[in-house]
Amino acid sequence: MNALDALGNPIRRQILVELRRTPMPVGALAERFSISRPAVSRHLRVLQDAGLVVLNERGAQNVYAIRVQGFRAVRQFIDSFWDVALSQLEELAKR
C-alpha cells in the first residue's frame, strides 16, 4: 500500500498523531485505542510498509516512530502524478 492509501484510514492517522507526540512500543500505543493490540499491530505494519513509521530497537523494546522521509514521499507521489498527467495532456493537445 502506498503512503497516501495508508493515510486513508482514520485509525492509522490517529496512530501517526500519537507517534508524532512521542515514539512508543506497540503495547503503549494499543492502550490508547479501543481496538485490540493485534489490530494496532496490523495498522502499524501497513504504516511501516508505506514508509510512514519506522521500528527502532531501544534496549529490549521495539519502539515505533514517525518516518519523516515517508511524508516527503507522499508529496513526490502527487508530484509525479501531475508530471506524467501534464506531459500526456501536452501530447494530446498536439494531435
Next chain:
Amino acid sequence: MIVKSVVLQCGPERAFALFTEHAGLWWPAERRHTRDAASTIRIEAGGRFFERSSDGTEVELGVVRLFDPARRLLLDWYPGTGRTNPTQVEVRFESVAGGTRVTVQHGAGAAGADAFGRNVSGYVRAWDLVLAALATTR
C-alpha cells in the same frame, strides 16, 4: 501545495475540454482505480468526477466544485485520502502566446481545511503531517 504548469498548443476551450471530457486520455495508466488502464475518466459540469471501466464499474474520484469552461476548475480530490478528507485541486486555463497555460495547484485548500475543522483536533494534526509533506519547497 504542489504547483505544476504546462503550455498546451491549443486554445483554452480545447484545453479545458481535453482536461475535463477526456481525462481518461491523460490520467496516468498506473494510477487508475478500476485496474482498467483504458478506463474513462470524466470531470462534469454537473458536479461528477468519476472513473468508469470498460465493464461499467464506476468509482467516484471527487466532486467538481467549480466548472468554469476555458477558465477554471475546482475539484475535491478523493484519490489517496478518501472522500472524508479530500485534497483540493485548482486548475487554471490562461491564453498565452502559442497556446494555453494550464496550471494545477494541489493542496489542502480552503474547503479541505473547513472539512478538517469539523473533526477532532487529533485528526487535524494528522493531516498536518501530510500538509507538511505537501508544503516542502520544491
